[in-house]
Amino acid sequence: MPKVESQQRGRVWAFLPLIFFVALASLFIWAMFGQRVDRHASALIGKPAPSFVLPDIEGRTLDLGAYKGRPVILNVFASWCAPCRVEHPQLLQMAQDKRFVLLGLAYRDDPSKTEAYLDELGNPYAQAGLDRQGAVGVQFGLAGVPETYVIGANGVILARHQGEITPKVAGELVFLAARSIDP
Numbered sequence: 001m002p003k004v005e006s007q008q009r010g011r012v013w014a015f016l017p018l019i020f021f022v023a024l025a026s027l028f029i030w031a032m033f034g035q036r037v038d039r040h041a042s043a044l045i046g047k048p049a050p051s052f053v054l055p056d057i058e059g060r061t062l063d064l065g066a067y068k069g070r071p072v073i074l075n076v077f078a079s080w081c082a083p084c085r086v087e088h089p090q091l092l093q094m095a096q097d098k099r100f101v102l103l104g105l106a107y108r109d110d111p112s113k114t115e116a117y118l119d120e121l122g123n124p125y126a127q128a129g130l131d132r133q134g135a136v137g138v139q140f141g142l143a144g145v146p147e148t149y150v151i152g153a154n155g156v157i158l159a160r161h162q163g164e165i166t167p168k169v170a171g172e173l174v175f176l177a178a179r180s181i182d183p
Contacts, residue, residue, distance in 0.1 A: 061098070070153055072100060073102050076147045094170055104124075104129065111130050150176045151176050
């Protein structure tokens with residue numbers, strides 16, 4: 001009997017690498033195709049935008065509530081952000097569209113560097129607030145810069161885009177903002 005048990009144990013050990021491989025492959029397949037959370041989703045979409053009042057780069061006050069009744073595209077940027085430089089020409093083009101207000105939020109940036117950045121590249125923003133400590137970014141659930149939010153005329157967040165704005169993305173953001181004028 002001991003010899004039979006030894007042979008059966010040997011067969012189990014022979015299949016162990018195969019069992020391990022199948023389990024590992026199943027895990028990889030589930031990770032690739034299973035249910036995942038959309039990294040670009042935001043719990044704030046469909047909810048009122050967090051209100052904030054911040055100093056802007058011109059020494060005035062940026063109050064998001066003052067823009068209620070008009071669609072807003074809020075672009076979060078920083079002078080130290082390379083993708084922000086890449087998307088900047090798109091923002092300059094978007095600023096020409098008068099169906100919405102383009103606001104900037106300088107995230108955790110030195111005001112003098114923000115000002116130099118906008119002087120160098122051009123200032124597309126109706127106002128650019130200074131979120132030096134990042135508190136407003138936290139309210140919005142900011143994942144990083146650049147990040148852009150479309151806020152409807154009713155003050156509700158319609159969309160969030162993480163990363164730089166490409167021409168295609170710019171068109172989508174402008175469409176959403178403009179569409180919110182007539183619900």
